[in-house]
Amino acid sequence: MAFLAALEVEDLAATTGYILVDQSDVTNYPHAVAKPIIVKSVRIDAETETAGAEYNIRIGVLEEVDATDGTTRWFYQSRIASVARLTEHVKFDGGVSCDPAAPGFIGAQVTNNTRFQTDVTIANPTGTNAAPGAGDIVMDIREIAGSGTISAMVTVEYVTQ
Secondary structure, X not given: OOEEEEEEEEEEOOOEEEEEEOOOOOOOOOOOOOOOEEEEXXXXXXXXXXXXOEEEEEEEEEEEEOOOOXXXXXXXXXXXXXXXXXXXXXXXEEEEEOOOOOOOOOOOEEEEEOOOOOOOOXXXXXXXXXOOOOOOEEEEEEEEEOOOOEEEEEEEEEEEO
16 A cells, blocks of 8 residues: 655745655554655645746655764755746656665765754654654755745655565
8 A cells, every 4th residue: 555745845945854754653654664665656846936046856765864964865856946836746666665774776865964863853744843764755955046935745655665
């Protein structure tokens, strides 16, 4: 059985990290703790309303995290610029295995990412901020040019191994 997690971001004006699927939260997410997550698809509807503003939207797995920073490995990235609307729905045949110990993909790895650390809680689809952990599916919305805001609805379809 596949599960969905959806997160809405409104009028974001700065680079921010989010948890999309919290692997250790079995109360609010319908999966088993010990099982790595397999992402089946990602859907993004995003909009910017400011000329010159440009954002990267990245989704990946948090491989390790501590009170200082985390290591992320990205399997999806998209860019939206100026006054624009972006709609993407990407399906991964067979899914993307997001086991933090052995990811089933080769993607850009970012070490020392201070947006993900265990002593800072961040937004997620449950509406209650939580501290990120290894194995979580995370999203980074990064302002890379200009100044403005972005709004987005992001949905992840996933299963566990």
